[in-house]
Amino acid sequence: MRQLCFALVSAALLFSGPLLAEEIAKPLPADVRVVIDISGSMKKTDPQNLRKPAVDLIVRLLPDNSKAGIWTFGQSVNMLVPHRVVDQAWRDDGSKKANTINSIAMFTNIGSALDKAAEDYATPAKDYRRNIILLTDGVVDISKEAVVNLNERKRVLTEILPRLKASDYRIHTIALSGDSDQELMKKLSMATDGISEVADTADELMSTFLRIFDQAVPAERVPLDDNGFLVDSSIQEFTALIFRRAEVPATIIVAPDGKEFSGTDPKHNVNWYRTDKYDLITVQHPQAGQWQVKTDMAPGSRVTVVSNLQLTVQPMKSNIKSGQSLDLAYSFQENGSTITNKDFLGVLTGEVLTSGGDSLEVTSTALAMGTPDDGVFHQKLEGFVGQGEYDVKILIDGKTFKREFIHHLNISDSAFKLEKTLDESSGKKVYSYKLIADLEAVDVGATTVKAIIKNSKANNLERDLNTIGNERWEFSFAPVQTAHYDISLSVTGKHIDGSPLTETIKADSFYFPDEASVLAAEQPASSAAASSAASSEAVAEKTEPAPEPEVAEEAKPNLWLYVGIGIGNLLVIILGYLVYRLIAGGKDKDESDEIEKTLKTDINSLKKPAAAPAEKTVIDVSDESDMGTIPMNDSADGEMKMADDLMADNLFPLDNMEEPGDKDKT
Numbered sequence: 001m002r003q004l005c006f007a008l009v010s011a012a013l014l015f016s017g018p019l020l021a022e023e024i025a026k027p028l029p030a031d032v033r034v035v036i037d038i039s040g041s042m043k044k045t046d047p048q049n050l051r052k053p054a055v056d057l058i059v060r061l062l063p064d065n066s067k068a069g070i071w072t073f074g075q076s077v078n079m080l081v082p083h084r085v086v087d088q089a090w091r092d093d094g095s096k097k098a099n100t101i102n103s104i105a106m107f108t109n110i111g112s113a114l115d116k117a118a119e120d121y122a123t124p125a126k127d128y129r130r131n132i133i134l135l136t137d138g139v140v141d142i143s144k145e146a147v148v149n150l151n152e153r154k155r156v157l158t159e160i161l162p163r164l165k166a167s168d169y170r171i172h173t174i175a176l177s178g179d180s181d182q183e184l185m186k187k188l189s190m191a192t193d194g195i196s197e198v199a200d201t202a203d204e205l206m207s208t209f210l211r212i213f214d215q216a217v218p219a220e221r222v223p224l225d226d227n228g229f230l231v232d233s234s235i236q237e238f239t240a241l242i243f244r245r246a247e248v249p250a251t252i253i254v255a256p257d258g259k260e261f262s263g264t265d266p267k268h269n270v271n272w273y274r275t276d277k278y279d280l281i282t283v284q285h286p287q288a289g290q291w292q293v294k295t296d297m298a299p300g301s302r303v304t305v306v307s308n309l310q311l312t313v314q315p316m317k318s319n320i321k322s323g324q325s326l327d328l329a330y331s332f333q334e335n336g337s338t339i340t341n342k343d344f345l346g347v348l349t350g351e352v353l354t355s356g357g358d359s360l361e362v363t364s365t366a367l368a369m370g371t372p373d374d375g376v377f378h379q380k381l382e383g384f385v386g387q388g389e390y391d392v393k394i395l396i397d398g399k400t401f402k403r404e405f406i407h408h409l410n411i412s413d414s415a416f417k418l419e420k421t422l423d424e425s426s427g428k429k430v431y432s433y434k435l436i437a438d439l440e441a442v443d444v445g446a447t448t449v450k451a452i453i454k455n456s457k458a459n460n461l462e463r464d465l466n467t468i469g470n471e472r473w474e475f476s477f478a479p480v481q482t483a484h485y486d487i488s489l490s491v492t493g494k495h496i497d498g499s500p501l502t503e504t505i506k507a508d509s510f511y512f513p514d515e516a517s518v519l520a521a522e523q524p525a526s527s528a529a530a531s532s533a534a535s536s537e538a539v540a541e542k543t544e545p546a547p548e549p550e551v552a553e554e555a556k557p558n559l560w561l562y563v564g565i566g567i568g569n570l571l572v573i574i575l576g577y578l579v580y581r582l583i584a585g586g587k588d589k590d591e592s593d594e595i596e597k598t599l600k601t602d603i604n605s606l607k608k609p610a611a612a613p614a615e616k617t618v619i620d621v622s623d624e625s626d627m628g629t630i631p632m633n634d635s636a637d638g639e640m641k642m643a644d645d646l647m648a649d650n651l652f653p654l655d656n657m658e659e660p661g662d663k664d665k666t
Contacts, residue, residue, distance in 0.1 A: 027315065030217040031067040031128035033083065033117040034058065037136035037176075038072045042103035045137040045177040046202040051101050053275065054209040058133075059094035060273065060280055061213060061241070062086045067128055070094060073113035074105015075142070108138040110184075111156045114164065114171075121167040129315075130167070131216035133209075134188070135174040139181040153184065157440055161191055162497040170194040170318075172212040176202070187441060190412050191497045193318045197389075206277070207300055214406050215318060219304040220311055221404040223395060228254075228292035232401035234309035234334075235288070240281040243298035251279040256289025302406075309334050311396055311403040319412040321503065326381040326409065328352070330394070340375040349397050352381060356390035357411065367394075387411045415441040416491065418507055421476075432476035433507050435489055439471060440496060447493025447501060449473040455483035456522065479512040482521045 036051055055070065059081075062068050068090070069083025080101075081094045117132055140153040164171065172194040173185035182198060189196035195215045199208045222229045222238070231238060242251050251274075252262045261281075264272040269284040279295075293301075314329040332339045332348075339345065350367035368379055384390060390409040396402065419434040433451075437444050444467060454460040459481060465473040479485060487508040493501045511518045 027218065027312065028127060028129040029063075029066045031125060031130045032058075032062065032069075032216050033130075033132045034068070034070045035113045035117050035132060035134045036070070036072045036080075036101060037074070037108060037138065038101060038103055038105045039074045039108045039136075039138060039141075040103055040105065041108075041137055041179075042176075045179075046103070046205070048202060049101065049103070050202045050205045051135070052098055053277070054205045055098040055101065056095050057206065057278075057280075058209055058213050059091055059098060061239075062091065062094075062217065063219070064088075066217065068094070069117070070097065071113060071117050072101060072105075073109055073116075075107040075109055076105075077109065077113050077116040079116070107143075108136060108141040110134070110136060110140050111142075111152050111160055114156070114160050118164055118167070118169060121163055121169070125168065130169045131194070132164070132169055132171045133174070133212055133216065134171060134185075135176060136185075137176040137180050139179075140184070153181075156184070157187060157496060161188060165192050165497050165499065170216070172216060173197070174199055174205075174208055174212065176205070183440075186412075189410075190319050191441075191495060191499060195318055195408055195410060210300055211408055215408050218313070218405070218407075220307065221406065222303050222305055223402050223404045224293070224297075224301060224303045226297075228290055229303045230290055230402050231256075231286050231288050231305075232307075232309070233288045234401065235286060235305045235307045237282065237284045237306040238286055238303055239305075240279070240283075240293070240303045241301060242279045242281065242293060242295060243277060243300045244279070245296040245298050248296045250274075250295070251281075252294035253281060254292040254294060255287050256291065257287060260294075309401065311394075311405055312338075313394065313405050313407075316392075316407055316409075318408065319410050320384060321414070322385055322387060322411050324384065326384065326392070328379045328381055328394070329376060330405070331376045338375045340373065342371040344398075345369070345371040345375065347399050351395050353393040353395065354381070354383060354390060355393075356409075357384070357386045357388045367396075384409065384411055414503065414505065415495070415501070416503070416505060418489075418505060420508060428478050429512065430476055430478045431487070431508065431510075432474070433487065433489070434472055434474045435491075435505070435507075436472045442501065443494040443496050443498075444470050447491060450490040450492075451475050452488045452490060453477065454486045455479075455481060456485075456518070457481055457483045459483070482512060482517050484511050484518055485509070 034055060036055065042049075042051075059068075059070075064087055066086045067084065068081070068086050069079065070081040072078050072080050080097045081090070084090060113134070114132065118130075140149050140156060142152050143149055161171075169192055171188045171192045173189050173196045175182045175185045175196070175198045178200065180198075182196075186196045188194070195212050197208045197212060199205050222231070222235075224240075229238075229240075240253065244251060250262060252260050254260050255268075259268070261268070261270050261272070263274075264270060269286075271282045273280040310333045312331050312333050314327075316326055316328065320326060332344075348369050350369060352365045352367060354363045354365065355361070363383060365381065365383075367377070369377060372378075381392065388411055390411065392407040392409055394405040394407070396404075415438045417436045417438075419436065421432040421434075423430040423432065435449060437447070449465045449467075450462055451465055452460075452462050463475075465475055468474055473489075485508070486506075489505040489507055491501065491503045491505065495501050
């Protein structure tokens with residue numbers, strides 16, 4: 001029945017008009033350069049040499065027509081497997097050479113390894129998507145002299161990294177052990193939108209390599225669960241990677257007709273490769289229908305397919321900041337052409353499963369499908385809050401077929417650290433902020449920082465800050481108006497590798513002078529109105545006359561007497577309100593005088609030595625857990641307003657704030 005339904009859908013596609021839409025091109029084949037550390041320290045961090053089976057698996061998974069090469073490095077760099085187009089001969093050679101990986105080299109020449117793996121950087125790669133997978137357990141180490149190693153590390157960041165980024169390489173890094181230079185690994189990956197992973201033990205190498213392989217060589221999959229997987233008639237080949245639990249000796253797969261396979265069977269186009277941890281099964285021209293897997297599968301198992309009906313997903317970012325969204329665009333292609341037939345598109349349903357970050361839960365989001373005219377679906381994926389690694393799984397159900405796509409995402413660190421100081425030694429509250437740049441990530445000379453101060457009275461201020469010591473920006477201010485304040489820093493500039501840098505850092509959120517005062521000041525009118533209403537009701541209850549019997553018609557003229565009394569009472573209330581406003585106006589004038597006096601206060605007088613040290617909080621912007629003592633709220637949107645008498649320049653009597661026109665003068 002499934003085959004018949006799929007045939008009917010295919011027939012509808014053939015006779016229903018044009019299918020072409022070129023908004024999403026078919027992804028380029030992958031070009032993967034694997035660079036493996038073989039320094040002597042690997043004997044300790046990878047005592048069982050699990051690099052061998054991990055590299056061997058990647059070699060076997062690389063698809064035809066991709067490109068690949070393998071290098072090993074210590075003090076010098078050796079090309080283990082030549083870089084060329086992948087075919088079965090390349091895979092056979094790569095599998096054989098993977099078994100020669102050892103741990104005998106001196107030093108850890110990461111810079112030279114990157115140079116060798118990307119010697120062709122000057123040649124544009126129009127037909128391939130370039131990737132480097134770098135595995136190391138150490139730091140840049142080319143000499144016994146520390147200064148030499150520091151200079152080489154700097155060369156990696158300031159010379160090699162910009163060059164590879166400009167040549168469109170994505171550098172994926174695996175730091176094996178806590179002794180490796182994880183900061184360097186992150187910088188290499190983030191700058192090139194690659195994935196950075198840490199394998200705390202050698203046992204994690206296989207799964208870590210696979211996660212990065214998924215990103216470098218995205219493959220079309222069909223969903224795999226305890227019931228097996230569905231093969232439709234468009235699938236020409238499938239490859240099942242089945243990881244077994246330790247106690248499970250073998251894997252059996254069952255075809256839709258009930259035939260079981262447990263090893264290579266040339267008659268039925270089954271090729272089987274078995275290790276002590278996994279089975280790699282490739283079936284060409286598979287029978288359509290539901291296939292079953294008889295084993296206790298471990299995490300990481302998957303089924304990839306080669307099909308005429310392809311789910312094509314536009315490449316997505318691998319690194320975003322916390323709170324940012326991920327743009328998803330995808331379509332289906334048949335024989336290389338995007339499908340636009342509405343009968344086909346109309347039956348599709350889908351969802352996105354998101355996991356990772358600080359939560360162990362899996363979040364499901366329904367895809368808004370519809371029938372787009374060009375066949376391309378678009379959706380923004382939200383909910384990436386906090387730092388860490390996320391898995392994004394896209395599932396599409398076409399009733400007669402299913403497809404799956406996996407994307408790995410890192411919520412990256414900020415390139416800045418924020419320090420906050422509150423000084424109350426002078427009897428006034430002076431808030432000071434210092435934003436310190438990571439000099440290995442930020443081009444400070446090409447970066448500007450703007451302080452944005454907003455309060456609940458709509459008295460707001462934006463001001464550019466001056467750079468101090470070519471490494472940081474600072475400012476302070478002493479609020480005078482009772483209100484709730486939100487402080488943020490808007491950063492615009494460049495990374496050290498030349499890429500754009502845009503970031504908004506939420507610096508602070510507080511009530512001045514305290515929450516109770518702010519709430520009392522912002523709700524006087526409503527409170528007075530409520531109090532007046534309550535008093536009126538109480539008086540009415542006390543003075544309300546007892547019910548009287550109905551009066552005769554001639555008594556009704558007394559109604560005008562009551563109307564007159566009501567109007568008189570209303571006039572008394574209005575007059576009382578005007579008197580209240582006059583008195584309140586006088587108090588406001590007194591407050592304005594006090595504010596004017598505060599605005600003229602010299603900021604230096606507020607910074608006298610205190611009897612007790614000022615409270616200081618250091619906030620690492622890259623880790624929101626460090627910000628627990630400072631509640632942060634989103635700043636209000638809207639036009640920036642500036643009341644001259646409340647938010648004049650003296651409200652921010654700080655050093656390092658540029659006056660309008662300062663840049664022109666310089």
